[in-house]
Amino acid sequence: MGRWVLAATVASATLMMTVVPNAAAAPTIPDIDSLIDDSGPLPASVSDLRQTPSVVFGTESGVVCTMWRGRITHDITCAGDIPGVAPGDGAVQLPGIYGKASAPARFVPAPPDALVAGEPAVTIPVGHKVVFWDFSPSESMVCGVPPFAELVCELKEPQNATGPVTTHGFVIAAPQSWVF
Numbered sequence: 001m002g003r004w005v006l007a008a009t010v011a012s013a014t015l016m017m018t019v020v021p022n023a024a025a026a027p028t029i030p031d032i033d034s035l036i037d038d039s040g041p042l043p044a045s046v047s048d049l050r051q052t053p054s055v056v057f058g059t060e061s062g063v064v065c066t067m068w069r070g071r072i073t074h075d076i077t078c079a080g081d082i083p084g085v086a087p088g089d090g091a092v093q094l095p096g097i098y099g100k101a102s103a104p105a106r107f108v109p110a111p112p113d114a115l116v117a118g119e120p121a122v123t124i125p126v127g128h129k130v131v132f133w134d135f136s137p138s139e140s141m142v143c144g145v146p147p148f149a150e151l152v153c154e155l156k157e158p159q160n161a162t163g164p165v166t167t168h169g170f171v172i173a174a175p176q177s178w179v180f
Contacts, residue, residue: 027171027176027178029152029154029167029169029171029180030146030148030149030152030171030173031146032129032142032143032144032146032152032154033142035127035128035129035144035145035146036127036128036129037128037129037130037131038124038128038129038130039129039130039131039132042131042132042133042134043133045135046135049069049074049133050069052069052132054066054067054068054069055067055122055130055132056122057122057123057124057130057143058080058122058123058124059080059123059124059145059150059151059172060123060125060126060145061080061081061150061151062080062081063078063079063080063081063082063150063151063172064078064079064080065077065078065079065143065151065153067132067141067143069132073095073096073097074095074096074097074132074141074155075093075094075095075096076093076094076141076143076153076155077091077092077093077094078091078092078151078153078170078172079091079110080172082107082172082177083150083172083173083174083175083176083177084174084175084176084177084178085107085177086107088109089107089108089109089110090109090110091107091108091109091110092105092106092107092108092170092172092177092179093105093106093108094153094155094168094169094170096155096157096168102155102157102166102168103168104168104179104180105153105168105169105170105179105180106179107177107179124143124144124145124151125145126145126146126147127145127146127147128144128145129142129143129144129145130142130143130144137156138156138157138158138165139156139157139158139165140154140155140156141153141154141155141156142154148173149171149172149173150172150173150174151170151171151172152169152170152171152172153169153170154167154168154169155167155168155169167180168180
């Protein structure tokens with residue numbers, strides 16, 4: 001009987017070691033696809049991006065963002081109290097050139113009021129999102145506020161005409177924000 005108990009204990013310990021997630025693994029990106037869509041009319045094609053104005057928006061937690069887009073460029077920059085970043089980093093940027101090898105988002109130094117330039121920000125409430133464009137499941141730019149994060153922004157785009165789709169963006173959440 002003692003051997004069975006020992007064998008069962010070893011088997012249980014082995015199973016637990018394989019089930020416990022790796023603490024160093026990258027965090028999961030919170031789902032924003034299922035959030036309520038507060039978007040207005042969306043551009044129908046890439047050529048329509050240059051005719052769409054820049055947008056200033058914010059969150060109930062006080063993060064303020066601008067989404068600027070040009071003919072083929074786009075940029076989301078958010079500033080405010082960003083939990084878990086290096087001292088002095090008060091902003092996060094998600095830059096890109098549509099259809100070109102866009103870079104991952106990055107935290108940058110900025111005072112918390114860096115984007116408050118007198119423009120009123122549209123507030124995205126918890127459980128809602130704003131879609132800036134959505135040409136296909138592999139070509140979109142979306143920011144949303146899921147229940148367990150202050151803000152998530154995702155850019156999905158092909159890196160060239162025949163290349164794979166890449167997802168870049170950031171998550172602002174306590175206790176640790178991150179970029180991808």
